[in-house]
Amino acid sequence: MSKTEKIVVPGETIKVYSQRGKEEGFIFRIGKGNYVFTHLGVAHIQNKKVDLIPYKNVYIPKIGDYVIGFVVSYAPNGWILEIGSYTKAFLPANEVVKEGKFDPKKVELGKYLKLGDALGALILDMNRFSNIILTLKPIKEGVNPRHLGRLTGYYMIKVHTTKLPRIIGKKGSMVKIIKKKIDGDLIIAQNGVIMYKGEYENFLILKRILNIIIQYTYASGLTGRIAELLGVSISEENQGGEVNKGG
Amino acid sequence: MAKEEFIRVDGRRPDQLRKYRIRAGVLKNADGSAEIRLGKNWIVVGVYGPKEHFPKFEALQDRALLFCRYHMAPYSTTERKSPKPSRREIELSKVIRSALEQAVILDRFPEMSIDVYIEVLQAEGSTRVASITAASVALAEAGIPMRDMVVGCSAGKVNGKIVLDVGEEEDKHGEADLPIAIMPNLKKVVLLQMDGKLTHEEFKEAFETALKGAMELYEEQKRALKELIEKMREFEGDEK
Amino acid sequence: MSEKYKNKTLSEIVKIEQTKNLLRNNRREYNRGFLDYRDIEIETGSIEKAFGSATVKLGDTVVVAGVNFEIGTPFPDSPDKAILLVEGEILPTASFEAEAGPPDENEIEISRVVDRGLRESGMIDFERYVIISGESVLKIFVDFNIINDDGNIIDAANLAAVSALATAEVPSIKYLKENLEEVNNINIKEVPREKFVIKEIPIATTIGIFDNKIFVDPTASEEEVSDTLITFTHLSTGEICSIQLLKGGLTFDEVFKTLEIAYDKSMEIRDLLKNYGISI
Numbered sequence: 084m085s086k087t088e089k090i091v092v093p094g095e096t097i098k099v100y101s102q103r104g105k106e107e108g109f110i111f112r113i114g115k116g117n118y119v120f121t122h123l124g125v126a127h128i129q130n131k132k133v134d135l136i137p138y139k140n141v142y143i144p145k146i147g148d149y150v151i152g153f154v155v156s157y158a159p160n161g162w163i164l165e166i167g168s169y170t171k172a173f174l175p176a177n178e179v180v181k182e183g184k185f186d187p188k189k190v191e192l193g194k195y196l197k198l199g200d201a202l203g204a205l206i207l208d209m210n211r212f213s214n215i216i217l218t219l220k221p222i223k224e225g226v227n228p229r230h231l232g233r234l235t236g237y238y239m240i241k242v243h244t245t246k247l248p249r250i251i252g253k254k255g256s257m258v259k260i261i262k263k264k265i266d267g268d269l270i271i272a273q274n275g276v277i278m279y280k281g282e283y284e285n286f287l288i289l290k291r292i293l294n295i296i297i298q299y300t301y302a303s304g305l306t307g308r309i310a311e312l313l314g315v316s317i318s319e320e321n322q323g324g325e326v327n328k329g330g
Numbered sequence: 331m332a333k334e335e336f337i338r339v340d341g342r343r344p345d346q347l348r349k350y351r352i353r354a355g356v357l358k359n360a361d362g363s364a365e366i367r368l369g370k371n372w373i374v375v376g377v378y379g380p381k382e383h384f385p386k387f388e389a390l391q392d393r394a395l396l397f398c399r400y401h402m403a404p405y406s407t408t409e410r411k412s413p414k415p416s417r418r419e420i421e422l423s424k425v426i427r428s429a430l431e432q433a434v435i436l437d438r439f440p441e442m443s444i445d446v447y448i449e450v451l452q453a454e455g456s457t458r459v460a461s462i463t464a465a466s467v468a469l470a471e472a473g474i475p476m477r478d479m480v481v482g483c484s485a486g487k488v489n490g491k492i493v494l495d496v497g498e499e500e501d502k503h504g505e506a507d508l509p510i511a512i513m514p515n516l517k518k519v520v521l522l523q524m525d526g527k528l529t530h531e532e533f534k535e536a537f538e539t540a541l542k543g544a545m546e547l548y549e550e551q552k553r554a555l556k557e558l559i560e561k562m563r564e565f566e567g568d569e570k
Numbered sequence: 571m572s573e574k575y576k577n578k579t580l581s582e583i584v585k586i587e588q589t590k591n592l593l594r595n596n597r598r599e600y601n602r603g604f605l606d607y608r609d610i611e612i613e614t615g616s617i618e619k620a621f622g623s624a625t626v627k628l629g630d631t632v633v634v635a636g637v638n639f640e641i642g643t644p645f646p647d648s649p650d651k652a653i654l655l656v657e658g659e660i661l662p663t664a665s666f667e668a669e670a671g672p673p674d675e676n677e678i679e680i681s682r683v684v685d686r687g688l689r690e691s692g693m694i695d696f697e698r699y700v701i702i703s704g705e706s707v708l709k710i711f712v713d714f715n716i717i718n719d720d721g722n723i724i725d726a727a728n729l730a731a732v733s734a735l736a737t738a739e740v741p742s743i744k745y746l747k748e749n750l751e752e753v754n755n756i757n758i759k760e761v762p763r764e765k766f767v768i769k770e771i772p773i774a775t776t777i778g779i780f781d782n783k784i785f786v787d788p789t790a791s792e793e794e795v796s797d798t799l800i801t802f803t804h805l806s807t808g809e810i811c812s813i814q815l816l817k818g819g820l821t822f823d824e825v826f827k828t829l830e831i832a833y834d835k836s837m838e839i840r841d842l843l844k845n846y847g848i849s850i
Contacts, residue, residue, distance in 0.1 A: 090556045090559050090560070092470060092479060092551070092552050092555045092556070093433075093470050093475070093476035093477070093478060093479055094433075094476065094477065094478030094479050094513065094514065094515040094516070095515065096515065119477070119478075119515075121435060121475035121476055121477065122470070122473060122475060122476075123470045123471065123473075123555045123556075123558070123559070124559070125559060137473060138471070138473065138555075138558060138559055139362070139471065139472060139473025140473045141380055141438075141439070141473055141474065141475075143438075169380065169381075169382060169439060169440075169441060169442045170382055170441060171382070245473065298561075298562060299562050299563070299564075299565060300562045301559055301562045301563040302562065302563050302564060302565055303563075308565065417673075417678045417681070417682065418682070420675050420678045421675065421678050421679050421682050423675065424675040424676075424678075424679055425679075425814075425815070428815075428816075428817060428818075429819075432818065432819045508813075513819065517821060517822060518819040518820065518821055519815065519819055519820045519821075519822065519825055520815070520818075520819040521815060522800070522813055522814075522815035522820070522825065523812075523813055523814050523815065524810060524811075524812055524813035524814075525686050525690055525811075525812060526690055526811065527690065527691075527692075527805070527809045527810070527811050528809060528810050529807075529808065529809050529810075530808065530810070530829065530830075530833070533810055533829070534826070537825065541822075
């Protein structure tokens with residue numbers, strides 16, 4: 084079971100015998116039985132399968148993604164949010180206004196959500212020709228309902244979405260270690276917004292850790308190193324699920 | 331007959347590139363960036379995007395728009411150049427954009443646009459091929475999907491001899507200038523211009539010479555990009 | 571590509587789709603050969619107010635070029651050379667898409683490619699048209715306009731510029747030299763004229779590639795549909811004086827293949843010019 088690693092740039096190819104290729108996730112595509120890498124990154128080749136960890140990747144949202152957006156505009160029947168994607172996102176008013184039918188003449192949107200408010204939401208629907216539609220209903224498992232809706236009192240930082248897998252770690256191993264140290268309410272959204280409610284000193288620790296993860300993304304033993312720096316032990320229990328996005 | 335070494339104005343051999351170096355990720359705010367030094371050329375490229383495009387009616391529904399601006403700073407040339415875009419800069423912006431469009435996978439980002447800003451801070455001949463070489467690195471650094479890198483190089487005819495990487499003086503007094511850019515793995519020419527006089531045979535020789543130069547610069551592009559990742563692999567012991 | 575249809579009339583869209591089908595089936599409109607140019611008509615000298623002029627019809631593409639001369643100061647780094655200024659514009663009449671306004675990148679590119687042909691070819695004897703070294707030289711203005719655009723503007727504009735220059739009459743330099751005192755106050759149009767001497771004729775030939783098929787002299791819809799467009803400008807000696815890849819990419823083989831085709835076509839057009847009395 085050999086495993087090789089190679090740093091690749093766009094256009095480089097790798098010959099792999101498996102027919103199973105993916106035109107996936109903006110990482111690589113099949114070119115005549117070869118994989119052609121479309122991104123700079125580290126390619127892992129194991130058992131005739133290829134995977135690429137890109138240096139940087141553009142975030143393309145999917146239905147079901149948990150995102151944190153900021154209200155940038157009022158629309159006739161809802162709010163427009165910036166979520167860092169190819170178009171703005173839309174939250175229909177009736178997601179928030181519970182009183183039966185939504186009457187635009189009677190309801191003042193600003194009373195519910197103001198410009199600049201932060202909101203955790205799930206992507207309900209996406210359509211190239213209209214905005215991305217958000218919902219506050221917990222339509223997906225593993226999302227903490229407390230993290231849907233207006234988020235106030237959090238410290239926040241925006242990271243490149245490509246770093247999220249590293250920040251979360253395999254089966255949440257990295258974020259588990261971080262939470263052990265800093266406790267508090269930590270939210271990691273799939274559009275790269277990270278929020279933390281707790282002591283400011285702990286937030287500073289979080290920032291430092293994030294910087295290290297971002298700076299040494301490709302270092303092996305990163306999780307162990309972070310655990311060391313934090314003085315936290317890496318537990319062997321495998322409680323998956325708790326440390327999912329939004330939770 | 332004694333073998334004469336053809337020495338150029340700056341002492342180079344005919345098949346020699348000027349001193350070069352590419353660095354990626356040099357600008358903090360841009361989504362992607364790179365700089366190139368080639369002889370006295372110093373060019374910085376910043377890439378923004380993919381981002382929402384305004385005005386909306388201008389956006390394309392099946393792919394992203396690519397904008398490219400090649401611009402020379404007033405202090406970049408021997409005589410001050412007006413900051414207003416000249417006809418040459420407009421032409422070069424177009425040919426560079428047209429070349430990059432062959433490599434960038436634009437249909438991943440409908441309705442969006444990608445801006446490539448090329449700033450020539452010091453010019454010393456063959457700026458368009460140096461620019462496109464740096465622009466390709468900036469696009470890759472931004473994480474924008476590409477079919478291949480784009481790398482450029484020039485060749486020319488100076489004093490009757492075909493030479494690689496034409497410098498400013500050589501361009502002024504030489505007989506021909508041939509800037510090219512290619513996608514090295516796909517083996518496609520995406521920028522090709524010529525200016526001067528060349529027979530078909532001379533063109534073939536110049537083309538092959540420029541190709542060799544481009545492949546050498548491609549190695550430097552790879553090195554500059556891979557270096558970004560190398561830096562993220564080894565702990566330097568400065569974390570706390 | 572959606573942008574293909576943004577600014578087009580129904581008529582143009584039909585032509586574009588038709589062209590795609592034809593090319594895929596190895597055909598061109600009117601059963602034109604892939605290596606055939608459309609009919610070329612050249613008329614020179616019809617604009618009397620200019621020192622030289624030419625109207626070129628390449629199929630339905632119509633380009634008019636005019637030559638003007640003025641006396642001016644040479645550039646500081648070339649005191650013994652006349653000055654050449656070449657500019658072209660696509661008039662708003664040329665197509666639905668064409669707009670009035672300052673030259674856009676296409677118009678600038680076309681102007682510069684034609685300029686390179688005239689300038690680099692050795693067609694104009696720049697040193698001949700100097701009145702006082704370092705002080706006063708001839709300024710040669712070549713302006714062209716595309717009246718109707720059915721593709722391949724560059725080849726047509728180049729032909730128009732070349733024909734206008736070849737048949738132009740230039741104010742006699744000898745006369746100007748002999749009347750130096752009046753040079754600054756002279757009405758250049760009243761100076762006796764002589765034939766403008768040309769020493770070469772650059773011929774531009776544009777080639778399109780679509781669906782791996784190579785064809786010369788593309789129409790407007792063929793240009794839209796092409797993946798690749800490239801122009802080569804040749805001299806009577808067989809030398810190349812300009813190359814411009816206008817759109818797309820080429821394999822290394824295609825570079826040399828299109829170069830050969832361009833040369834062959836340029837020789838044919840050169841012969842055609844002889845019928846109009848334009849040769850060196």
